Amino acid sequence: MSMQKVSNLMKPSAFDYIRVETLDEALSVLADSDLEAKILAGGQSLLPILNMRLAQPKALVDINRLAALQTLEQLPANASTGDENGRSDGTLLQIGTLVRQRQLERYAAEEPRAKLIHTAITHIGHPQTRNQGTVGGSLAHADPSAELPLIFLTLGGTAFLQSTRGERQVTAEQFFQSYFATAIEPDEMLTKTQWKLPAPQEGVAFKEYRRRHGDFALIAAACTVTLENNRAVRNVRLGLGGVSATPVLVAEVQQLAGERLTKERARAVAETAVKQFDFPDDYQASSAYRQQLATVLISHVLAAAYEDALAKEGTHAANQG
Ligand SMILES: Cc1cc2nc3c(=O)[nH]c(=O)nc-3n(C[C@H](O)[C@H](O)[C@H](O)COP(=O)(O)OP(=O)(O)OC[C@H]3O[C@@H](n4cnc5c(N)ncnc54)[C@H](O)[C@@H]3O)c2cc1C
DSSP: OEEEEEOSSSSSOOEEEEEOSSHHHHHHHHHOTTTOEEEESSOTTHHHHHHTTSOOOSEEEEOTTOGGGGOEEEEOOOTTTOOGGGSOOSOEEEEETTOBHHHHHHHHHTOGGGHHHHHHHTTSSOHHHHHHOBHHHHHHHTOTTOHHHHHHHHHOEEEEEEETTEEEEEEHHHHEEETTEESOOTTOEEEEEEEEOOOTTOEEEEEEEOSSTTSOOSEEEEEEEEEOTTSOEEEEEEEEESSSSSOEEOGGGGGGTTSOOOHHHHHHHHHHHGGGOOOOOOSSOOHHHHHHHHHHHHHHHHHHHHHHHHHHHHHHHHHHO
């Protein structure tokens, strides 16, 4: 472990810089409440926050040398990880917290079952920010408009939190708690996450609207759909980002189960679903504009995920025949 005093001749207020070589070192620094340490991962969100003095931690603990947190692997399905209704067969993608967004993007480009992750991740910032930004950093930062939190929630999964007190697991639904707030306690570190990969025949879609390339989404939507043999919807899961303090799952879409989806039905469900949100009015967009945008994005991702499921079903049937 090496420690350096960083002077106040720079934009952030002064802090101790602590570079750790092992997970135990990192956890013992976090356990010392006098240090009030914050974890430094890719620094793509933390450093701007420090520069603007929105946070003034006494110490930064740099975890970038912890190679064990940089692994990415698929874990095969087992009885306890499968979902009802054919939504995911339980195959998990396990992502170490320090996996760079670019590393996940490259992996997902080659893995058909990670298509939703790939589509979403290419919307994050720029190649330069994705080279440096980590998957765990994005989840821990918990920006309500960020793509990775939205996909983690939509696919479902588990976050692993470690401290000197031990390890605990929280589901994606429990992980995001409010604006930039998660279930991670001050002495805990997010070490890895497990994401439920869609089943091979599951339809997926992602859409977002942002004002300029590289901006955060104004609103983003992600959807997964499985079908019955008669092409009716069996299970549908739809997540929205940028509409409230955390990414949210939209329960109203469940009413589509048992139906063959039409664009008109998708639109009707979207119009009902958006009524629950209190869309903000700010310099970026009016409340009415956001409501209209959310309606359009929900109906579009529903239709696109359904089309994707139909296409995959056709490919699957052809392969079987
Ligand atoms: C120009 C620009 C454009 C961007 N555009 C987008 C965008 O469109 N969409 C998007 O989603 N993001 C965007 N980002 C943010 C980017 O994705 C960040 O990489 C990400 O939010 C944070 O990841 P990081 O590894 O850089 O974390 P850091 O900045 O190092 O840390 C972020 C926060 O998470 C905490 N943290 C980090 N790792 C852990 C851990 N393992 N356990 C507990 N706490 C931890 C830190 O203490 C800090 O509070 C953009 C960033 C920039 C600079």
